[in-house]
Amino acid sequence: MMHYDLIVIGSGPAGEKGAAKAAYYGKKVAVVERASYLGGTGLNTGTIPSKTLRETALYFSGLKQRGLYGIDYSLKQGLTVSHLMHREAQVIETERCIVEENLRRHAIELIRGDAYFLDASTICLRETGERITADTFLLATGSTPYHPPGIPIDHQTIYDSDSILRMDSIPSSLLVLGAGVVGIEYASLFAALDVQVTVVDVRDAILPMLDNEIRDRLQRYLEELGVKFSLGKRYSSVSVSDGSVRVELEDGGLLRAEKALFAAGRRACTSGMGLEEVGVQISSRGEVQVNDRFETTVKGIYAAGDVIGRPGLASFAMEQARMAMIYALNLEYRESCSSVMPFAIYAIPELSMAGLTEEECKRQGIEYAVGRALYRNNPRGQIIGDETGMLKLVFRRSDRIVIGVHIIGELASELIHLGAEAISYQRPLDSFLSAVYNYPTLTDLYKYAAYDGLGVLERNS
Numbered sequence: 408m409m410h411y412d413l414i415v416i417g418s419g420p421a422g423e424k425g426a427a428k429a430a431y432y433g434k435k436v437a438v439v440e441r442a443s444y445l446g447g448t449g450l451n452t453g454t455i456p457s458k459t460l461r462e463t464a465l466y467f468s469g470l471k472q473r474g475l476y477g478i479d480y481s482l483k484q485g486l487t488v489s490h491l492m493h494r495e496a497q498v499i500e501t502e503r504c505i506v507e508e509n510l511r512r513h514a515i516e517l518i519r520g521d522a523y524f525l526d527a528s529t530i531c532l533r534e535t536g537e538r539i540t541a542d543t544f545l546l547a548t549g550s551t552p553y554h555p556p557g558i559p560i561d562h563q564t565i566y567d568s569d570s571i572l573r574m575d576s577i578p579s580s581l582l583v584l585g586a587g588v589v590g591i592e593y594a595s596l597f598a599a600l601d602v603q604v605t606v607v608d609v610r611d612a613i614l615p616m617l618d619n620e621i622r623d624r625l626q627r628y629l630e631e632l633g634v635k636f637s638l639g640k641r642y643s644s645v646s647v648s649d650g651s652v653r654v655e656l657e658d659g660g661l662l663r664a665e666k667a668l669f670a671a672g673r674r675a676c677t678s679g680m681g682l683e684e685v686g687v688q689i690s691s692r693g694e695v696q697v698n699d700r701f702e703t704t705v706k707g708i709y710a711a712g713d714v715i716g717r718p719g720l721a722s723f724a725m726e727q728a729r730m731a732m733i734y735a736l737n738l739e740y741r742e743s744c745s746s747v748m749p750f751a752i753y754a755i756p757e758l759s760m761a762g763l764t765e766e767e768c769k770r771q772g773i774e775y776a777v778g779r780a781l782y783r784n785n786p787r788g789q790i791i792g793d794e795t796g797m798l799k800l801v802f803r804r805s806d807r808i809v810i811g812v813h814i815i816g817e818l819a820s821e822l823i824h825l826g827a828e829a830i831s832y833q834r835p836l837d838s839f840l841s842a843v844y845n846y847p848t849l850t851d852l853y854k855y856a857a858y859d860g861l862g863v864l865e866r867n868s
């Protein structure tokens with residue numbers, strides 16, 4: 408029977424990075440993967456494909472160029488799904504090779520199979536019955552789309568976030584059920600392709616984690632793009648009739664569209680793994696319970712990524728897995744990761760945030776002020792034609808320390824890191840003023856938001 412220092416179950420972002428960390432420090436590591444491809448949701452159906460499709464949609468729609476060159480750019484005529492998917496397939500293939508190469512470079516053994524636990528130190532592969540033992544395990548089995556009863560997700564008319572990538576034609580209309588990150592990303596992507604999109608959610612606001620001002624800006628932009636919102640409404644039935652989707656609302660309303668995307672939630676992959684039988688505690692939502700060292704209720708079995716629940720992001724999954732391995736293998740070179748975790752939403756336009764929103768400051772009784780800079784007043788913003796973008800700094804009045812950064816606009820997910828670092832190292836607004844940035848750049852928005860913030864303080868003093 409093969410024995411390893413560490414067995415990682417799952418080759419998604421958490422599994423790959425956790426395995427690499429342990430192997431880098433000389434441990435004998437194996438990754439077990441049941442899918443025929445490496446990379447998990449992150450690479451195959453979630454993060455990478457949706458971001459690639461976003462770029463493809465922007466390219467074919469000409470949305471970024473409209474109005475920029477005095478030419479009327481519009482959607483490419485006769486656009487087909489295979490046009491859309493061409494680039495996605497290339498990127499995924501390359502990324503899969505990169506993961507494979509990373510495992511190879513770290514001398515990590517890749518074992519194909521569906522793993523379940525026999526006891527706290529032995530797993531078995533369902534297909535072959537082979538048993539493998541290890542001193543330590545990392546559960547990185549991720550999540551799959553949640554399918555609630557009553558929603559007939561048939562992957563032909565009503566899709567989930569995995570099967571939407573296999574849509575056979577671009578519909579004329581799409582209902583997006585769920586106004587969370589995945590729902591809004593796909594809603595904006597399809598709207599850019601001139602699909603008539605309606606977003607439905609029982610909550611009365613999209614993306615509740617966003618700063619209100621940023622959310623309002625986003626919603627206005629999406630409405631200009633043609634997206635309709637049916638918020639604060641519960642649906643009583645979702646059905647497919649005559650080849651199209653029919654959603655009846657409890658208030659008597661009726662919504663119809665050619666296709667629908669159900670994008671309301673994911674479920675941790677834990678079933679059939681014998682976890683509870685070996686003592687790993689699972690929450691009522693099906694997520695693996697871990698302590699602050701990412702160790703489950705069984706000594707030596709760690710878990711990271713979507714399988715432990717929120718926030719359900721690849722960026723967090725990778726960092727959690729690295730931290731889990733640092734704790735598990737007593738690698739003492741670092742003790743924590745930054746408490747300031749940026750968060751991006753790759754809608755059109757892009758959004759990103761770190762730290763506190765204005766609303767959170769109010770709830771926590773923090774005396775704060777805000778500085779803003781608009782992309783349209785920034786030369787780089789003008790050059791790229793971003794009319795909606797805004798960078799907003801939230802800072803404490805007493806010492807001007809930056810406590811929140813919120814960005815909507817081109818490259819928001821890249822720009823955020825400078826602000827996140829300022830929050831992390833508790834830097835005041837003034838640090839942006841003394842810095843020198845390339846010109847013209849969007850980074851300069853930080854400087855002008857800081858000036859604006861100082862102006863706000865002076866006016867109110």
Ligand SMILES: Cc1cc2nc3c(=O)[nH]c(=O)nc-3n(C[C@H](O)[C@H](O)[C@H](O)COP(=O)(O)OP(=O)(O)OC[C@H]3O[C@@H](n4cnc5c(N)ncnc54)[C@H](O)[C@@H]3O)c2cc1C
Pocket residue numbers: 416417418419420421422439440441442445446447448449450452453454455457458520521522523547548549550568589676680711712713714719720721722723724751753
């Ligand atoms: C549409 C969409 C867009 C997203 N966009 C972003 C984004 O922009 N940024 C971001 O940070 N995150 C994004 N995410 C979230 C991100 O994809 C996940 O948080 C991330 O993939 C979680 O990584 P993971 O390693 O925990 O699990 P996964 O990526 O789900 O990988 C788990 C792996 O474990 C394998 N596995 C499961 N059970 C077993 C078993 N018993 N035996 C062997 N193998 C097993 C699976 O086959 C899979 O390969 C998005 C998700 C979706 C759905």
